Amino acid sequence: MAKKIPQINASSMADISFLLLIFFLVTTSMDVNKGLARRLPPPPQNQPNQEKLDLKIKKRNLMIVKINSHNQLMVNGEIMEVSRLKDEVKKFILNKENNPNLPEVVEDEFDFGGTVGQKKVKYTKDHVISVQNDVDTKYETYLDVQNELVRAYNEIRDESASYYYHVKHFNDLSESQQKVIQKIYPQKISEAEPKNYN
Amino acid sequence: MAKIRRNEKREMPALNTSSLPDIIFMLLFFFMSVTSMKEVTYKVDLSTEKMPKVTELTKLEKKSLVRYIYVGKPKQEFTKMFGSDTRIQLDDQFAEVSEIESYIVNERAAMESAAEKNPSLKGQSQKLQVSIKADKETHMGVITEIKQALRRAYALKISYAATQRNEL
Numbered sequence: 001m002a003k004k005i006p007q008i009n010a011s012s013m014a015d016i017s018f019l020l021l022i023f024f025l026v027t028t029s030m031d032v033n034k035g036l037a038r039r040l041p042p043p044p045q046n047q048p049n050q051e052k053l054d055l056k057i058k059k060r061n062l063m064i065v066k067i068n069s070h071n072q073l074m075v076n077g078e079i080m081e082v083s084r085l086k087d088e089v090k091k092f093i094l095n096k097e098n099n100p101n102l103p104e105v106v107e108d109e110f111d112f113g114g115t116v117g118q119k120k121v122k123y124t125k126d127h128v129i130s131v132q133n134d135v136d137t138k139y140e141t142y143l144d145v146q147n148e149l150v151r152a153y154n155e156i157r158d159e160s161a162s163y164y165y166h167v168k169h170f171n172d173l174s175e176s177q178q179k180v181i182q183k184i185y186p187q188k189i190s191e192a193e194p195k196n197y198n
Numbered sequence: 199m200a201k202i203r204r205n206e207k208r209e210m211p212a213l214n215t216s217s218l219p220d221i222i223f224m225l226l227f228f229f230m231s232v233t234s235m236k237e238v239t240y241k242v243d244l245s246t247e248k249m250p251k252v253t254e255l256t257k258l259e260k261k262s263l264v265r266y267i268y269v270g271k272p273k274q275e276f277t278k279m280f281g282s283d284t285r286i287q288l289d290d291q292f293a294e295v296s297e298i299e300s301y302i303v304n305e306r307a308a309m310e311s312a313a314e315k316n317p318s319l320k321g322q323s324q325k326l327q328v329s330i331k332a333d334k335e336t337h338m339g340v341i342t343e344i345k346q347a348l349r350r351a352y353a354l355k356i357s358y359a360a361t362q363r364n365e366l
Contacts, residue, residue: 010219017222024229033258035329035357043349133338140250140334142341143358147252154254191345 036146044193061103061126063092067145069136082144089152093185095124103127112164112180119164123184132192146189153187160184242270242287243333250334251363258357263325265305265353267298269340270333284336286344295343302328302351331359 065085066074073080075088095102103124110121129149133142157170160181165173170181248270258264268287272280276292286293288301309323328348332341348356 010216013219014215014222017219017226021222021226021229024226024233028229028233033261033264033329033359034255034362035258035359036252036254037256037355037357040345040349040354040356042352042354133342135337135339135342137338138334139332139336139338139341142338143250143252143334143360146358147254150254 036143036150038146038150038189039187041190057126057128058104060101061124061128063089063127063129065129065131065145065149067131067133067137067141069134071138071141073145082141082148085145085148086152086155089129089149090156092129093124093127093152093156110180110184113176116164121184128188128190130190130192149189150187153185156185157181238266238268238287238290240268240287241273241276241290241292242268242285243273244268244270244331246361248333248335249331250358250360252358252360253363255360255362256357258329259325259327263322264327264329264357265302266329266331267344268331269336269344284333284340286340295340295347298344298347299351302326302348302353325355326353327355327357328353329357329359 064076068074073082073085075085080088092102095105098105104126105122106125107120107122108125109118111118131142131145131149154170158168161167161170161173161177164181165177167173170178173181269284270287271282272285272292280292286295286298288297293301306323306326309319309326313319313322330341330344345356348354
């Protein structure tokens, strides 16, 4: 006769898992590791060269964003609210109307791959956005400005992704497709070397 | 004909709790998967409301590649010793800006020696990323100094830690 296996008493299982659950509940911090990703320029090798480089950039290709110690914004000599910055930056980068005061527009051929193939693209190759801040500028304002600049680039990339590849977002593209668009619209945000006031 | 019983005492059936462990386990697994133990105990005050808010967030890459620099005012219990000026914290200790460069160099060397034992980790030290977690009230002077130090240490991939903001 087959022996009957006694049933395992599982009533304490709930208690044990409750204990574990409470432990994880307490230790959880939902720490999201997110942030605004940026890339720093390599350290300056020799100072004089840097200054020469700055002078080389034509005035129309340069957008200077200054933030003062009272967290006020000045873009190319014009006082501006942060909320307007993104649209101004987009206008500056794209220069759709070929305005002589905005960066030079050049035409180049890019290989979009796949069904799109080679296409000519008008874009502002040499534009540079330069951010200068004061020692007493608040970190929050600085990040707000950086955020708006990155947002302008992201929107432009999204727009060209939908124009050339008919997808809604830049992030939906394949890696090689992303590279093409990054090549047309690289993030050209430069940060001024901090000045010494002594 | 249906009988209507009145005076008989009806017993409440026992509640079936056999599915309770399953439910609890499900919750348990959820919390296990989202849990991320804090990297260090903060000595500077970086509560959620002190973090800056931005819209264009990107997720950090692999955790093992990220090093953190905390910037903020010392917590209440440390103000006696360290004052209430903005301070920098590396790992578990308060640090000076001058220490950042050697910290990054050391971390990179540690990653490289780990790669010698484990070839699959090779080249990781090049991908080192630094996350700056700073109080939004911090003055840019400190942040700029940190950035300069990071540049000197060739830690060029940085990320400003922030939380999500929903439109202006």
